[in-house]
Amino acid sequence: MTLSWVATLAIRYLLVVLFFPFSALDKALNFQGAVGQAQQVFSARPMAVALIAVGLGVEVVMPLGILTGVADRLAAFIMAGYCGVTALLFKRFWEPGDFWAHGDSKGRDIFWDFLKNFSLAGGFLLITVGINGAGLLAFLANPVASSHPYIAP
Incomplete structure (x- = not known):
């Protein structure tokens, strides 16, 4: 284990720590509350339940891909999209009208x-x-390939 390997893992963990374990655990332990929040955007309960379930899956599986290097580029791309979509759906700063x-x-x-989501x-x-x-x-040529983050160049 080299210093660069440890630094790479630490940097990747700093990116995903908000989602895994914390946000994922919050969704799992407070699933009904998360569904209630989603219903503020999508009033149909089945749609809200599906969105929270998908979000929970994304918040568990994609960070693991990023941390392990397994399809890490695709996992990171999905996480980038997830951050953008959740910002637009749930961080609607323009709605209160008091900006x-x-x-x-x-x-x-x-x-x-x-x-923060876009960052x-x-x-x-x-x-x-x-x-x-x-x-x-x-x-683009192979989205599921690993970037091999823990192999020295």
């Missing part, structure tokens, strides 16, 4: 979560295509 108000603002509070998406896309984008063609 530009002086003093406390629910809209501005939500905005920081919205930006995480950027981090996941760095795993997908690499720091300089050189991995884009490799990802």
Whole structure:
């Protein structure tokens, strides 16, 4: 085990720790509460249940792919999309209508979560295509291939 291997694992874990184990565990332990939150966007209960179940699966399986290096580029790409979609669906900072108000603002509070989701998406896309984008063609050619994160170059 080299220092670069440990650094790579630590960096990847910092990207996924919000989702696995914490958000996934919260969804599992408070499934009905999560469904209730989803029903604020999708009023049909079966749709809300399906979305939370899919979200739970994404939050468990994709981080494991990123951490292990198994189809890590695809897992990171899916996580980037997940972050973007959840930001647009559940971090709707424009709805309270008080974004530009002086003093406390629910809209501005939500905005920081919205930006956090898109920042995480950027981090996941760095795993997908690499720091300089050189991995884009490799990802497009074989999306399920590993980036072999723990093998020294």
